[in-house]
Amino acid sequence: MAREQFIDNLRFASRMLPPPQVRSDLGHSADEYLSSTLRTADLWLTPKSLEGFDRADFADLPKKELDELAGSVKAFLEIAQQVPANKPATKTQSKQARKHLERVISIVGPHLLREWIGAQQEMVKQATAAAKARGWYVERDEKEVLESLLGTYKAPRLRIRTPNKEVVIDPIARFGSGSQGVVDLVVMPTYETVYLVAFKDGHWNIVSPRGKPRTRPFNQSTLLTSIARLPRP
């Protein structure tokens, strides 16, 4: 859980890094003033941004990258701890801390994305095998997704046609609510989400989002049962 906590803190900090742009009805100079005030506040420059980091959680990274990650986290925290709570950071502190935070993001982001895409590829492979075993039509393509920390990426999307139904396994987000990755199972033609396929702690589950939440582990058999239970269009 500490790992997810750290990732969530980092994701939150990454959202605050780009210079804020204020647009109000008060005119250009007021907008500039407000933007600059927010920019110098460096809301991301706090130990909270990297709270929960544990080197062991990223042990699968190459050693060089892992060392660099741990070093950047340490350097960032040292600066963040020096910044008084009631005063803005100095320009040097802000510049250096930003550099370290950006490095952490550039290591953790792609690492998480590889994991997330890998997990989805595996789930889609299982779904494809299950559908093909039933003789159903399967078509795979990719969908573009934009998320904080991960940027824009392409995730696998699957369309399955049974003799009387059609569903789409539609990737939504690595960062869904409840610290889980979310892929929707949508039913055609209405494109309504009938199940969530949720990824948490390395496992996929099929979750019924309506009424009393029901969770079943995702496997070929539970996927086929879930599709079979859908009403005919």
Add this chain to the structure above:
Amino acid sequence: MRRLDCHDRIKRVKGRLEAALQTVQALRDLGAQQPQYLYRYHLDLAVIRALDTELRDVYFVRMFACFESSLRHYWQAEVRDTRPPTEVLLSSIAVRCGVPQGILDAVQEIRDFRNHLIHEEHQVTRRFTMDDAMRQLNTYLARLPLKW
């Protein structure tokens, strides 16, 4: 263009509406607990409460715009490079793609409701929630080819 991306764009509008409604809810809670924030920005709770309905209307119009732009893209790519009025566009594509009459009727009513939201004096026969409309628009869209 891929049809699944068109469905997805409609779904995203609904997702953004939900995020906006949650933001308003958070502001409302904050305003109730610490009214000084509202005074500072010359806001009052009644105005914030009214935002809820306004946001639903605005996002309804956006959702329809997404749907319409997909249809226009299809029309220009597959039929001809013209810009028919929306009512005609809906009927013409429905004929071409075999959209059931009941779905076409519902989508025309949604268009009418969208017009009512934009031009307030316009009267409507039927009102739609975002979910109702989304189901009908997607059902219509599902009659288009997968790619064009």
